[in-house]
Amino acid sequence: MNIVFVVYNYIDSKIPLQPWLTIDQVACYMSSHGHCVSVITDVEDPYKSEHYEVLAVKSLRGTNSPEILQHIDRLQPDKLIALVTPLTLATSSWYSIAKPKQFYAFVSYPFYGLQDFITAARYVPFSEMAKFARQLLIPGFIWQRKLNQYFAGLISQSERTCEVLSKSLHDANINLIAPGIDLNKWSPVTQLPQSNSDETILIYMGTASDIRGFYLLLDALAKTRSSSLRLKVLARSASKEDVAHLQQQVHKRNISEKVVFKGGWLEQQDLKAELSSASAVVLPFVLVQSDLPVAVMEAVAAGVPVITSDIVGSSYLIKNASIEINAGDVDQLAAALDSLAKDSDRQQELKNACAGHYQKMISWDEMSRQWCEVLELDDD
Structure with a gap:
């Protein structure tokens, strides 16, 4: 045909x-x-x-x-x-x-x-x-x-x-x-990340933009009370100049000690390694071009729960494997980050849910x- x-x-x-x-x-x-x-x-x-x-x-x-x-x-x-x-x-x-x-x-x-x-x-x-x-x-x-x-x-x-x-x-x-999703490239890690410190690692991946809620995330991180939270920004396609600008935004909010940037594209193996160290991926979209962002699916397939907004249409695919906030709500996002920090039982519950959803992915x-x-x- x-x-x-x-x-x-x-x-x-x-x-x-x-x-x-x-x-x-x-x-x-x-x-x-x-x-x-x-x-x-x-x-x-x-x-x-x-x-x-x-x-x-x-x-x-x-x-x-x-x-x-x-x-x-x-x-x-x-x-x-x-x-x-x-x-x-x-x-x-x-x-x-x-x-x-x-x-x-x-x-x-x-x-x-x-x-x-x-x-x-x-x-x-x-x-x-x-x-x-x-x-x-x-x-x-x-x-x-x-x-x-x-x-x-x-x-x-x-x-x-x-x-x-x-x-x-x-x-x-x-x-x-x-x-x-490419099921051969992804498999969920069900064990919590091992760390010698008390840090709770969060990952933001993708273009660091307004529409994806990046600056909203920085504002929320500045409001968090937990001292253990650390955000790693995998700013795909970001140049050195872009990263320098983003670092200025971080410094402006007095959270430089909480944020680390890693610019450029990551190979699949490197991305998996980064995700394996994370307690959650944070993608608080303000708007989305398509109602199912690829990054959300990839995170869950890797066994990493997602903190995202209700503007994303993937709730039925990642239910119980995510923490959902109202789009644009900085206070709610800050509370969600604090609630996850050091709560190993909650983190394990979410990781187990990721593994369950992976089995349903096609x-x-x-x-x-x-x-x-x-x-x-x-x-x-």
Whole structure:
């Protein structure tokens, strides 16, 4: 069969992240099972795959419909899958013109409300907020009507998003497919980290940014009472200049003795070693681009509980293996950090829960197989 994905921002730097990681894994799986797979995206220099074709167009908006439809007409897809947001649903008029045999929506965007943006505004610069806030300008009835009108089925990775869709779209074919993970690369460590000191090691991993709650975490750490807490920041992709700026922020809050930075990308083995020394990974997202961050899944798969916010849609995947706070709540985060410090029984309970959730995680192949089942694809 001919399968076409229409995906915004399909570039190299996005592929390790959700939802682009899932699309790449599913496309590779479909290709390996005899299907002809193509991705249409809106960037000049798109990600290039050895397993499927990637085509670039100027834009995915309705104003560029002729170019998009030209590719779709040539590819003659049996199944067409679009990565959607409220904004793309409102502006992509080509949805009504494309004539695939079946049209599906991959709904990964978290449907934020006004209160979510009011909370986030305290920590996220306007330039970053604007990327999300413009979605809020789309009236619900518009994206709900488009989802009902054009798509044979919807696929989401988050129970939270599925609940939002179910309340709005009573008769829609909504499918929950959990994200996969490379089970061969991860295995949970169930023993508490051994240390000659009384320190409780916390890890923040990923880009140190406002939207991921990094500065909120620094503010919370400054409010903690426990003297044993130590934060190790694995600031992936951070340059020496970036680390110097982050250290200034730490010094400004008088917590230099509590924070250590490690910039640059870590190999898998090195990342595992860092995680094995940690009591928890702290990822207090203020907003998320996709409702299931990869880092959350990786931490639990390594046997390290996560302290994260309720804005993340992965609660059903990591329930009991995480401590959840209200997004943007510094005092609540500080209390959560203090409560974990030196509480070995609680730490062990959370680590055991991580091991239990690891047993329920699915491989990329199993996830992709479930996609094919929803799309009614047989192995060619």
